[in-house]
Amino acid sequence: xxxxxxxxxxxxxxxxxxxxxxxxxxxxxxxxxxxxxxxxxxxxxxxxxxxxxxxxxxxxxxxxxxxxxxxxxxxxxxxxxxxxxxxxxxxxxxxxxxxxxxxxxxxxxxxxxxxxxxxxxxxxxxxxxxxxxxxxxxxxxxxxxxxxxxxxxxxxxxxxxxxxxxxxxxxxxxxxxxxxxxxxxxxxxxxxxxxxxxxxxxxxxxxxxxxxxxxxxxxxxxxxxxxxxxxxxxxxxxxxxxxxxxxxxxxxxxxxxxxxx
Amino acid sequence: xxxxxxxxxxxxxxxxxxxxxxxxxxxxxxxxxxxxxxxxxxxxxxxxxxxxxxxxxxxxxxxxxxxxxxxxxxxxxxxxxxxxxxxxxxxxxxxxxxxxxxxxxxxxxxxxxxxxxxxxxxxxxxxxxxxxxxxxxxxxxxxxxxxxxxxxxxxxxxxxxxxxxxxxxxxxxxxxxxxxxxxxxxxxxxxxxxxxxxxxxxxxxxxxxxxxxxxxxxxxxxxxxxxxxxxxxxxxxxxxxxxxxxxxxxxxxxxxxxxxxxxxxxxxxxxxxxxxxxxxxxxxxxxxxxxxxxxxxxxxxxxxxxxxxxxxxxxxxxxxxxxxxxxxxxxxxxxxxxxxxx
Numbered sequence: 001x002x003x004x005x006x007x008x009x010x011x012x013x014x015x016x017x018x019x020x021x022x023x024x025x026x027x028x029x030x031x032x033x034x035x036x037x038x039x040x041x042x043x044x045x046x047x048x049x050x051x052x053x054x055x056x057x058x059x060x061x062x063x064x065x066x067x068x069x070x071x072x073x074x075x076x077x078x079x080x081x082x083x084x085x086x087x088x089x090x091x092x093x094x095x096x097x098x099x100x101x102x103x104x105x106x107x108x109x110x111x112x113x114x115x116x117x118x119x120x121x122x123x124x125x126x127x128x129x130x131x132x133x134x135x136x137x138x139x140x141x142x143x144x145x146x147x148x149x150x151x152x153x154x155x156x157x158x159x160x161x162x163x164x165x166x167x168x169x170x171x172x173x174x175x176x177x178x179x180x181x182x183x184x185x186x187x188x189x190x191x192x193x194x195x196x197x198x199x200x201x202x203x204x205x206x207x208x209x210x211x212x213x214x215x216x217x218x219x220x221x222x223x224x225x226x227x228x229x230x231x232x233x234x235x236x237x238x239x240x241x242x243x244x245x246x247x248x249x250x251x252x253x254x255x256x257x258x259x260x261x
Numbered sequence: 262x263x264x265x266x267x268x269x270x271x272x273x274x275x276x277x278x279x280x281x282x283x284x285x286x287x288x289x290x291x292x293x294x295x296x297x298x299x300x301x302x303x304x305x306x307x308x309x310x311x312x313x314x315x316x317x318x319x320x321x322x323x324x325x326x327x328x329x330x331x332x333x334x335x336x337x338x339x340x341x342x343x344x345x346x347x348x349x350x351x352x353x354x355x356x357x358x359x360x361x362x363x364x365x366x367x368x369x370x371x372x373x374x375x376x377x378x379x380x381x382x383x384x385x386x387x388x389x390x391x392x393x394x395x396x397x398x399x400x401x402x403x404x405x406x407x408x409x410x411x412x413x414x415x416x417x418x419x420x421x422x423x424x425x426x427x428x429x430x431x432x433x434x435x436x437x438x439x440x441x442x443x444x445x446x447x448x449x450x451x452x453x454x455x456x457x458x459x460x461x462x463x464x465x466x467x468x469x470x471x472x473x474x475x476x477x478x479x480x481x482x483x484x485x486x487x488x489x490x491x492x493x494x495x496x497x498x499x500x501x502x503x504x505x506x507x508x509x510x511x512x513x514x515x516x517x518x519x520x521x522x523x524x525x526x527x528x529x530x531x532x533x534x535x536x537x538x539x540x541x542x543x544x545x546x547x548x549x550x551x552x553x554x555x556x557x558x559x560x561x562x563x564x565x566x567x568x569x570x571x572x573x574x575x576x577x578x579x580x581x582x583x584x585x586x587x588x589x590x591x592x593x594x595x596x597x598x599x600x601x602x603x
Contacts, residue, residue, distance in 0.1 A: 010404035010524060011543045033525050091371075092380055117524055118403050121383035123371040126339065130375035135340055138368045141518065157519045159364050159470045160276070163336065177511075177525055178518030219380030223397065224410040228550075235555075235571035237562075246574045247584045250556065251592075253572050254500065254533070 001107040002042045002055045002075065003098050003128065004035040006066035007118040031066040034113025036073070036182035037175035041143060042111050043074035044180065049145055051108065052076035056101055058086055058094060064198050071193035072185035079105075083202040088215030091119070095127035097213045100206045103132060109152075110172040114139050125174035134170050141178035266417035268355040269295040271304045272346060273318070274366060277335070278311040280318075281473060283361040285430035287423060288321035290388060291359055292433055295324075297390035300356060303327060305349065307342055307446065308334050315441065322433035325440045332446035337365045343372035344447040350377060355418045357396050359388070362422040363472050370422050379416040384528070385423050386551060404524055404547035424551070425472050426530045469503030471520065476502035477531040479522055479549070480510055483538020483559060483578060487515040493537065496582055499589040505529070507545045523548035537578045541566025558582070 112125035129136035142155035273284035295302035374381035382398035
């Protein structure tokens with residue numbers, strides 16, 4: 001089971017300097033880059049141990065495009081959670097919706113990207129695991145299935161190194177960039193993927209009550225949105241013709257800013 | 262239930278017995294929030310106890326210090342950390358809990374939020390009590406293009422992770438001796454009987470801690486090769502800096518993946534970011550946007566990095582860096598001589 005998200009290509013987002021809003025029109029939607037690592041790893045694991053891969057996403061009908069990419073990469077089944085009732089969900093409501101779906105379908109292993117590049121919370125994976133009552137390993141950079149078939153060995157990135165965690169299955173992993181290099185689907189696979197069905201699930205399909213999902217199910221509320229005062233730069237840029245002088249000035253700055261006192 | 266929820270909690274972080282500085286930053290922020298809400302400030306520290314840490318925590322003004330020890334707490338494991346905090350929450354019902362936005366802090370906070378069925382504002386750059394007396398959180402989204410002010414209307418406690426370096430640690434003037442409480446960690450087997458974590462091993466890589474470091478040196482493709490990192494690491498040691506890099510550098514295998522700074526890597530907020538041979542693509546810049554100062558050294562005068570830099574040198578990094586190293590070294594020798602004379 002792989003959970004994915006369609007996100008705007010954040011690098012393409014621009015700010016309307018006058019209105020202080022995001023210019024989202026013309027910004028392409030893509031499969032969240034971290035989810036590609038999750039799908040790739042799922043395909044590799046399936047190709048060794050068997051089974052099949054279901055990808056799940058929550059979003060509007062356009063999010064089908066992200067699912068087609070997953071199918072082209074090798075996923076077997078794709079589910080789009082799309083219902084007006086799901087709209088406005090925060091991370092809790094999103095995790096709840098995804099967890100209810102995963103529970104309904106049954107699973108051995110759940111893989112998510114470690115974060116989505118638009119929201120950047122790193123929360124949905126661990127929250128799903130907690131709701132499902134299974135352990136999780138986050139920021140995974142290597143996975144090996146153990147010979148007993150009941151556990152796996154996951155290498156988790158930490159601030160300064162890594163941990164090796166032996167974790168029994170079922171469990172949830174969140175994929176970091178170091179996990180693998182995602183395949184680029186061939187044109188033929190892309191065309192075949194488009195012919196595969198995408199199942200649409202609604203709140204009713206997963207048996208969600210009104211207050212559980214979407215905005216009513218959310219715990220956080222956005223009270224205000226604003227654009228940050230962006231770095232204007234406009235700093236002092238020196239030419240290296242006087243290298244000694246430039247470095248001297250740089251040292252002054254370092255003394256001021258870099259000192260711990 | 263929310264009416265009785267009282268108390269602001271800070272969850273600290275330690276590696277082995279080394280207290281992370283971000284803990285003191287959180288205490289500084291937490292003290293202000295607690296005072297504004299007229300509530301108590303508690304700090305929770307999970308892991309082996311150290312008297313140095315305890316003394317340090319006491320100086321930053323918490324009303325109560327809770328030390329969670331025993332079990333398998335010498336290493337980080339999400340399930341143990343989140344369950345241990347959950348058990349304290351159920352007993353004491355705080356109104357807010359602050360975590361560091363570090364690898365482990367984000368991980369624990371998410372699992373705990375789901376356990377308690379409450380909200381969590383991630384990677385906040387500011388938290389405060391607003392003019393109506395509500396605790397609100399401000400966080401960036403969409404690669405830092407947008408800021409959102411978040412409030413959690415009913416669910417308590419309100420959870421938030423805070424980025425390191427958003428405040429300078431400050432000791433409060435008024436000090437009262439905090440109560441110290443010791444509790445045993447909730448063992449793994451309590452909830453995960455079917456599923457057991459068997460082994461944990463921590464191995465330190467040589468590159469420094471990007472989140473905690475006050476100074477970060479970032480290298481770009483301008484570096485030219487992995488062997489050139491020796492020079493950069495040398496400079497980093499002199500400046501007490503951590504080393505990260507652009508996507509290009511990581512993809513070329515010159516630095517490990519967890520040292521990538523930017524959209525598909527890490528987002529950092531050091532006091533000073535020094536970009537060496539980094540051109541400054543948008544994808545990279547979103548990772549350093551909240552750095553206080555950006556220093557750029559690049560041979561290309563048109564490199565976009567200069568547009569966001571507070572100080573820049575248009576020049577060859579292979580000339581600038583060695584000069585910088587020799588200046589810093591002669592200075593530290595001079596300092597050592599002075600000390601020797603004293």
